[in-house]
Amino acid sequence: MSLRPAIPRDCRVAFRSLDDEAAAAHEATCAFCAARAAARRTLVEPLSARPAAPAELAQPSFLQSIYERTVERSEHGPVAEWLNVAPLPEGTGDAEWGQRLQTSGVAEELGRRPAAPDAAAWSRVHQEIVSGAAATTARTATGRWPTLLAGAAVAAIVAAISVSNGTQPEPRIVFTELSDAPDVPFAVVRYGAKD
Amino acid sequence: MVLQRLAALTCCLAALVALSSAGSLRGQGGQAQQGVVKRLAGNGVPTLQSIGQAVLTQDYTVEQLRRFRRADGSVVTVRELLQVQSNNTFQPQSALTFLGVEGEPSGSPLSQEWQQTYARYSSVLVRNGSFQVRDLSRAGNNYTLHDFGQVLRAGRIARRMVVFPNTVDKAIWVVDVDGLTNVPLFVAEFDNQLKLFAEIEAVNFSGGVQNMSPAASMQAVTPVADFAAGSAFLGGPAGLVDPDILAVVADYGLDSVEVYQDPLNGREKLVMNYTDGIDQFMVVQTVNVSDPFGSLPGSSANVIGRFRDPALSALVFWDDDVTFHVAGRGALRRLDDVASRIYRQALSQ
Numbered sequence: 213m214s215l216r217p218a219i220p221r222d223c224r225v226a227f228r229s230l231d232d233e234a235a236a237a238h239e240a241t242c243a244f245c246a247a248r249a250a251a252r253r254t255l256v257e258p259l260s261a262r263p264a265a266p267a268e269l270a271q272p273s274f275l276q277s278i279y280e281r282t283v284e285r286s287e288h289g290p291v292a293e294w295l296n297v298a299p300l301p302e303g304t305g306d307a308e309w310g311q312r313l314q315t316s317g318v319a320e321e322l323g324r325r326p327a328a329p330d331a332a333a334w335s336r337v338h339q340e341i342v343s344g345a346a347a348t349t350a351r352t353a354t355g356r357w358p359t360l361l362a363g364a365a366v367a368a369i370v371a372a373i374s375v376s377n378g379t380q381p382e383p384r385i386v387f388t389e390l391s392d393a394p395d396v397p398f399a400v401v402r403y404g405a406k407d
Numbered sequence: 408m409v410l411q412r413l414a415a416l417t418c419c420l421a422a423l424v425a426l427s428s429a430g431s432l433r434g435q436g437g438q439a440q441q442g443v444v445k446r447l448a449g450n451g452v453p454t455l456q457s458i459g460q461a462v463l464t465q466d467y468t469v470e471q472l473r474r475f476r477r478a479d480g481s482v483v484t485v486r487e488l489l490q491v492q493s494n495n496t497f498q499p500q501s502a503l504t505f506l507g508v509e510g511e512p513s514g515s516p517l518s519q520e521w522q523q524t525y526a527r528y529s530s531v532l533v534r535n536g537s538f539q540v541r542d543l544s545r546a547g548n549n550y551t552l553h554d555f556g557q558v559l560r561a562g563r564i565a566r567r568m569v570v571f572p573n574t575v576d577k578a579i580w581v582v583d584v585d586g587l588t589n590v591p592l593f594v595a596e597f598d599n600q601l602k603l604f605a606e607i608e609a610v611n612f613s614g615g616v617q618n619m620s621p622a623a624s625m626q627a628v629t630p631v632a633d634f635a636a637g638s639a640f641l642g643g644p645a646g647l648v649d650p651d652i653l654a655v656v657a658d659y660g661l662d663s664v665e666v667y668q669d670p671l672n673g674r675e676k677l678v679m680n681y682t683d684g685i686d687q688f689m690v691v692q693t694v695n696v697s698d699p700f701g702s703l704p705g706s707s708a709n710v711i712g713r714f715r716d717p718a719l720s721a722l723v724f725w726d727d728d729v730t731f732h733v734a735g736r737g738a739l740r741r742l743d744d745v746a747s748r749i750y751r752q753a754l755s756q
Contacts, residue, residue, distance in 0.1 A: 382751070383709050383750075383751060383754050384708070384709060385709045385710075385711055385747055385750055385751070386708050386709065386710050386711070387710075387711050387712075387713050387743070388710055388711070388712055388713065389712075389713055389714070389715075390712045390713060390714040390721075390723070391714075392714065393478070393714045393719055393721050394712070394714060394721050394723045394732060394734075396689070396691055396721055396732045396734040397528065397531045397535065397678070397689065397691070397734075398535065398688075398689055398719065398721065398734035398735065399719060399721060399734065400524065400528045400531060400532070401528075401531060401532060401535050401536040402475070402476075402604070402605075402718045402719045403475060403476075403477055403478055403718075403719070404475040404477070404483060404485070404521065404524055
């Protein structure tokens, strides 16, 4: 079915034409265009004025009825069914809801341990890790002694420096602010008698 | 750089003169006339030496108003009588007598409270609570003196001087110096933001002393020669520390060492005063005291308690049955380093 409106070709040409005389001449010979031109002349005045809305629409009860219909339809929908099932906190000042949440089914779902892996697959993973560690140990075995000797040398140097300087770690001092002046003579000079 | 510092100094001095003349703590017009900025020249202009040496020879009695600016911002004005009898030393005999709190009836609770404070701390107020040239050499190195001309103070001709520090962490002083005796008749202390912290204003001044009876301070104060003498006086307690702090405060030097004995609570303290010639801070070591931070959580840490506001810096810490206090003016933030060094000395003993 074509979506093109059923308007004859000659009529479309006349509609698009900017020549008013040619359009008027076409209307005089074409019943289709004459009928539509007459309808236009009849409806142009009513269509130019916005019709006033019925007074019933401005009533608060009308808007309330719309809300009630919306709620009634939602009460039977999937959202309403879910809300009826899910546990809700009791009251607005409920301070225990957190505790109940922790013991609820939601927490159980979150804290459930994952399923144990397949025993054969875990065994293969274990063998891979062990074989990889063994290979690394074999490669580094030949370089173990130089590493140990280098570490011992560094430790000896650090110890020698520490002992030669005789330094002790500086004690850490923390300042804390006081709200009132302590009982010192200078405070009396400044403020006089304490309240 | 030099021109900028000179311009800043000039603006600061002009603002100080305006503030002092307005008597900002009182909010009323003062008795002083406006001065004019002049160069140091001519006879009758005090010097740091003449101001410092006035205590050597001058006997006088002055009724004055001392204004305390409290931590809450309120101002309390106390009327007091200061009598000074020279003994040709820089520690003349003196007596400070409480006369009353301005605006308070005699015998009111506030008046009694201040009377007790004066009874207990009058010697401290005399030695540490006014402008003095404590060390002429250091004062000359650390301060400059500026003449602002003649003024009238307590019915006497005086010279308005501004004592300006060479560093920003010290107080600026405006001093009206009596023309005859070189005794300060008016003292105002400002910080580098030109906030006024202390003010002493003479209202009556007379030469000589009559019927002077030094008020028996409730604290026994014994001057000693140095730290070793003070430690021996207290029985040589193990926790005392001879502070090694000159690397941090090289412009200061040890001024005096005293032992305080408070009969009210039996506390004994070794008080060491350091001065840069005019400014002071003190290191107080109180023996036989338990740890004030011992009950706090995490008290195994080495804690220094710090109180600081624009007027006062006070640091407190404890080690080996000795409580240490380091206290000075609020702007002197180097006291944090002083306290840290003394604490490390104590911990290493």
